[in-house]
Amino acid sequence: MTGHEEGRREERRPTTAPAGDFGPPDDGLQRLWTPHRMVYIGGQDKPADGSVAQCPFCRIPERDDEAGLVVARGAECYAVLNLYPYNSGHLMVLPYRHVSDYVGLTASETAELAAMTQTAVRTLTAVYGPAGFNIGMNQGEVAGAGIAAHLHQHVVPRWLGDANFLPVVGQTKALPELLADTRARLAAAWPGIEPGIEPGTEPGTEPDGGR
Secondary structure, three states, rough: OOOOHHHHHHOOOOOOOHHHHOOOOOOOOOOOOHHHHHHOOOOOOOOOOOOOOOOOOHHHHHOOHHEEEHEEEEOOOOEHHHHHOOOOOOOOEEEOOOOOOOOHHHHHHHHHHHHHHHHHHHHHHHHOOOOOOOOOOOOOOOHHOOOOOOOOOOEEOOOHHHOOOHHOOOOOOOOOOOOHHHHHHHHOOOOOOOOOOOOOOOOOOOOOOOO
16 A cells, blocks of 8 residues: 555544534523433333323322422312422422313313412512523423323423533532422412402512522
8 A cells, every 4th residue: 555545544534523512502592401300201100101090190189288299279270399390499280180181171270270370480489589480381291291191380490500510510400498398388478369359360479589
């Protein structure tokens, strides 16, 4: 092999690139890393099927509020803390009835779900003073629903810097308060609906600015 041919062969050899070249695109989106939830994703505490008998969201209302981490109960919906939270104060609002589709809710269930979601935001704001919220539901397993058979709406408070190096690098999510204490604080601050006031219009409380 001539020197010229060997040089051309060297040029064809693959080269490595820094790992940083393969990062996410600069799309302007923030990313909330939650590797602590891998325990749940791996199958722990997931129902074996979509039946009422296997559904934890159907069993929770049968327990007392402290044991079930229930924050508030309405006529057709209730609010409960997420056992595997993305952030402190992460709760869910869901109907008592075992229904999987948002369009399957009755008119009264839809109204109460919306009203309790508003109350959840007001209460979390009053107690913890977050800078913002992620609010939404994943409908169906393909959309990321952990328990797809029972519809549930997430209400996740957000603070600046809450997705820092701990979950990204250290594979650890810092939750500064026990779930039982969070439940007690939110339940105590959850406003009752006064007679004559339509659900969803009860006055909110001013945030105290503390987290």
